[in-house]
Amino acid sequence: MSKVIKNGTIVTADRTYKGDVKIDDGVITEIGDNLSGDETLDATGCYVMPGGIDPHTHLEMPFMGTYSTDDFESGTRAALAGGTTMVVDFALPSPDQSLLEAISMWDNKSTRANCDYSFHMAITWWGEQVFDEMETIVKEKGINTFKHFMAYKGALMVDDDEMYSSFQRCAELGALPLVHAENGDVVAQLQAKLLAEGNNGPEAHAFSRPPEVEGEATNRAIMIADMAGVPLYVVHTSSEQAHEAIRRARQNGIRVYGEPLIQHLTLDDSEYANADWDHAARRVMSPPFRNKKHQDSLWAGLQSGSLQVVATDHCAFTTEQKRSGLGDFTKIPNGTGGLEDRMPMLWTHGVNTGRLTMNEFVAVTSTNIAKILNTYPKKGAILVGADADIVVWDPTREKTIGADSQQSAIDYNVFEGKHVKGLPRYTLTRGHVAIEEDVIKTREGHGEFVKREPYQAVNKALSSWKEVTAPRKVERTGIPASGV
Numbered sequence: 001m002s003k004v005i006k007n008g009t010i011v012t013a014d015r016t017y018k019g020d021v022k023i024d025d026g027v028i029t030e031i032g033d034n035l036s037g038d039e040t041l042d043a044t045g046c047y048v049m050p051g052g053i054d055p056h057t058h059l060e061m062p063f064m065g066t067y068s069t070d071d072f073e074s075g076t077r078a079a080l081a082g083g084t085t086m087v088v089d090f091a092l093p094s095p096d097q098s099l100l101e102a103i104s105m106w107d108n109k110s111t112r113a114n115c116d117y118s119f120h121m122a123i124t125w126w127g128e129q130v131f132d133e134m135e136t137i138v139k140e141k142g143i144n145t146f147k148h149f150m151a152y153k154g155a156l157m158v159d160d161d162e163m164y165s166s167f168q169r170c171a172e173l174g175a176l177p178l179v180h181a182e183n184g185d186v187v188a189q190l191q192a193k194l195l196a197e198g199n200n201g202p203e204a205h206a207f208s209r210p211p212e213v214e215g216e217a218t219n220r221a222i223m224i225a226d227m228a229g230v231p232l233y234v235v236h237t238s239s240e241q242a243h244e245a246i247r248r249a250r251q252n253g254i255r256v257y258g259e260p261l262i263q264h265l266t267l268d269d270s271e272y273a274n275a276d277w278d279h280a281a282r283r284v285m286s287p288p289f290r291n292k293k294h295q296d297s298l299w300a301g302l303q304s305g306s307l308q309v310v311a312t313d314h315c316a317f318t319t320e321q322k323r324s325g326l327g328d329f330t331k332i333p334n335g336t337g338g339l340e341d342r343m344p345m346l347w348t349h350g351v352n353t354g355r356l357t358m359n360e361f362v363a364v365t366s367t368n369i370a371k372i373l374n375t376y377p378k379k380g381a382i383l384v385g386a387d388a389d390i391v392v393w394d395p396t397r398e399k400t401i402g403a404d405s406q407q408s409a410i411d412y413n414v415f416e417g418k419h420v421k422g423l424p425r426y427t428l429t430r431g432h433v434a435i436e437e438d439v440i441k442t443r444e445g446h447g448e449f450v451k452r453e454p455y456q457a458v459n460k461a462l463s464s465w466k467e468v469t470a471p472r473k474v475e476r477t478g479i480p481a482s483g484v
């Protein structure tokens with residue numbers, strides 16, 4: 001059964017043009033005028049764009065003594081409802097656990113996915129086994145990205161020694177390292193100090209993670225990656241200090257990518273001053289929400305290209321789960337949702353305000369991500385042969401975001417009350433119409449794992465630093481008599 005999306009305007013990362021899109025067997029088979037097929041989807045007045053890709057989610061993730069509540073079923077349903085057709089989740093081995101074991105756990109959970117997905121592998125400890133298994137992960141499992149937590153001391157954090165070793169291994173394997181960049185040692189000290197002074201509410205979470213801990217760690221990770229000879233992807237870039245480190249490195253020819261979240265772009269730190277403990281705790285995530293100055297910096301980064309993608313870090317906990325941190329903010333599970341709201345919020349606050357063009361919107365929500373994660377043009381493209389992961393975007397549809405009408409399984413929404421204009425008319429996942437305006441037609445288990453090949457060209461053109469300081473033995477003629 002073929003389908004044709006008719007009468008729409010196709011918007012990609014580099015073009016805007018009129019055309020119909022024909023789909024057969026889950027892929028785009030033709031783009032042109034006056035196409036016909038077994039079924040017609042009317043896109044009059046709409047933009048036909050590559051479905052969104054969220055490069056950063058945590059579905060049913062064991063974390064801080066509990067599991068994030070949205071699983072691969074509710075999480076991907078929420079994604080599709082908001083126009084996102086692929087998620088990349090983090091497989092997280094516990095300390096000493098085999099990477100391969102972690103993958104099979106994530107394989108089991110993801111069988112319920114409604115849309116396609118891939119995994120990043122987290123490096124949470126280091127040893128010969130991890131070194132060896134990284135090769136299998138890249139060459140056999142189709143995962144070419146490894147995440148390193150520089151924070152969460154005593155749990156997920158790795159030190160510089162481990163990170164440098166892992167980055168070098170990534171360079172050998174043609175893989176891309178990712179970092180959660182916060183100085184975990186400093187955070188731990190600040191947390192202890194705040195608690196000792198009686199600051200135990202959710203607002204103290206933000207005080208314990210100032211922008212400086214992020215800026216320092218971002219710069220450190222960039223320098224370590226450069227020394228290891230590998231590009232770097234910095235997840236949830238939230239502050240000017242981190243952005244500045246990325247910007248400076250890029251100007252010096254270092255290949256580094258920055259990923260702001262829709263939460264950091266549109267919500268600010270005044271949320272933590274809310275008198276309602278639940279309200280503030282529901283917004284506890286790392287890095288925390290920042291002030292307007294940082295938000296302006298992130299928007300400018302997207303506009304100028306120094307930041308490349310927008311994600312959610314979707315890691316949703318219920319109010320009840322958040323309450324395990326009553327009396328001690330360090331025990332509030334870190335994480336917020338956003339999968340359903342990323343595209344409408346970014347369109348509303350980016351495209352409708354004139355900050356981003358429609359083509360830039362497609363780039364930062366889909367195409368850049370597909371390219372950086374090495375799955376373009378299977379994903380992130382409206383091209384013949386690409387997967388029919390498509391959103392038919394109606395710029396006139398509006399709603400007010402609210403937990404009462406969301407797909408996510410949690411009991412609140414951090415964007416509650418925000419008005420958005422620009423929503424999907426249809427969302428297609430490999431040709432299947434999963435969303436038709438407010439009607440949910442998702443199919444549990446429809447989602448498939450997307451294998452991603454290793455990168456062919458790692459950062460062989462290293463910074464000039466390498467030229468100058470590469471070790472070279474000096475042949476000496478005049479050796480002092482006492483010399484050995």
Ligand code: URP
Pocket residue numbers: 058180284285286287313315334335336
């Ligand atoms: O607070 C956050 N971001 N929770 C999810 C885990 C992580 O750090 O990405």
Ligand code: ZN
Pocket residue numbers: 180235236286287
């Ligand atoms: Zn993180």
Ligand code: ZN
Pocket residue numbers: 056057058313315
């Ligand atoms: Zn995360």
